[in-house]
Amino acid sequence: MKYAKIISSGMYVPQKVMSNAEFEKLTNFTIDPNFAETIGIDHRHVSEDWETPTYMAAEAAKNALKRIGMSPEEIDLIIVGTDTPESVSPPDAPRVQYLIGAHKAEPLAFNVNASCANGALMLDIAARYIALGDYKNVLVIGTYAMTKFLSWKYSWEALFSDGAGALILTASDEPGFIGSVSRADGSWWQNWGIYMGAGTMNLAGFERGLHKLDLRAAYPATINEEGWPMLINKLMEKYSLSKDDIGMIFFTQVRKKTILKVMETLGLPSEKAHLVMHKYGYTGSACVYMAYDDAFDEGKIEELKGKVVIFLTSGVGFQQVATAFRM
Structure with a gap:
């Protein structure tokens, strides 16, 4: 039996930043003065049209691979978690596989959607695949493009931002996954x-x-x-x-x-x-x-x-x- 260990991470954040003042001007809502202290947010990153969920996911994955000098062809499984997918079907993961250059090795690639609970769930799924010996290196990516689904007319929309994060897990003889x-x-x-x-x-x-x-x-x-x-x-x-x-x-x-x-x-x-x-x-x-x-x-x-x-x-x-x- 193998254990899954986290060996790398990466992220992608859109360059466009919207301040609370800009949000207020756009929506005609005044943000609660305590919002930044209570929620912890005083600005948000907003993806451009070309910064699609798969693009952001792929960029985060590339950064995680680059951090440890790993080739995309060494990845055996790609799991993408999102509730803001690029399309209802097909899933985002095969597109990400192609964008990072992993398609030549043909790793399995699929989506999961437990909404914002995806991060921990994907790690659990990846770790179990590794434990069974099916895969050695697994790439998990959370991608979020919720600003593309906002109406920009409600005060609660001040919460949301866009971005992607990726982790790479590998098989190990020592924990690892508990x-x-x-x-x-x-x-x-x-x-x-x-x-x-x-x-x-x-x-x-x-x-x-x-x-x-x-x-x-x-x-x-x-x-x-x-x-x-x-x-x-x-x-x-x-x-x-x-x-x-x-x-x-x-x-x-x-x-x-x-x-x-x-x-x-x-x-x-x-x-x-x-x-x-x-x-x-x-x-x-x-x-x-x-x-x-x-x-x-x-x-x-x-x-x-x-x-x-x-x-x-x-x-x-x-x-x-x-x-x-x-x-």
């Missing part, structure tokens, strides 16, 4: 999403605005505040981990105040939650990989040798996934 825990509750399915699909892909659907992100009902503020500590505790119990084992937690970068509250609830120092929403805004499926890559660039990953890193993600629908790795 395991994961998760939960889901479909009773929240109608609250928030892009609801155009089979049966609504018509003029009436467009006239109803179903091709745009729709906030129909807010999730309770406690859904992550209570759910995340529950999953961390479940993860520690399942795999006999202690709080001292935890070196870093990469949370879905959706609300700064919630992350800090969760760390307080867990009795862990806030420094063990690397935050990047102040740099990149909220980038959904990409955000935990972007946070990891940012932490690597700051030299923090090197300090985690022997420690446990946890990726903890939440997505509308809803689902939450926590995945642990020994560094």
Whole structure:
């Protein structure tokens, strides 16, 4: 049996930046003065038309490959996670395979969609493929182009930003991947999403605005505040981990105040939650990989040798996934 180890990371961020003041001018909404402090966002990165989900994913993947001098042809499996795909069908992953030059080796490439819970879920899937001995090197990419689905007329749209993050995992004789825990509750399915699909892909659907992100009902503020500590505790119990084992937690970068509250609830120092929403805004499926890559660039990953890193993600629908790795 092999273990999956994280050996590289990369990201891509659009160059176009929209400040809170520019957002207010565009939408005619005044952003709450506490927004930057509570949510942690004072600007957002907005992709141009040519910066498609597959383009951003491919650029993040190229950066991850370049970091370790790995050839695209060494990749055995590509998994792309997004809820802002380039098309309903075909999936983004084969296009990314081609864009990075991996198509000659013909690695399997497919999409997953657990909305913004994709980051931790893809790591779990990749690690299990590696454990079974099917693949040696797996590339996982989260890509997010939600600004392309915004109406630019609601205050809550100030949250969203675009970008992509990638991690490369490889087979190892030592952990590596420890395991994961998760939960889901479909009773929240109608609250928030892009609801155009089979049966609504018509003029009436467009006239109803179903091709745009729709906030129909807010999730309770406690859904992550209570759910995340529950999953961390479940993860520690399942795999006999202690709080001292935890070196870093990469949370879905959706609300700064919630992350800090969760760390307080867990009795862990806030420094063990690397935050990047102040740099990149909220980038959904990409955000935990972007946070990891940012932490690597700051030299923090090197300090985690022997420690446990946890990726903890939440997505509308809803689902939450926590995945642990020994560094």
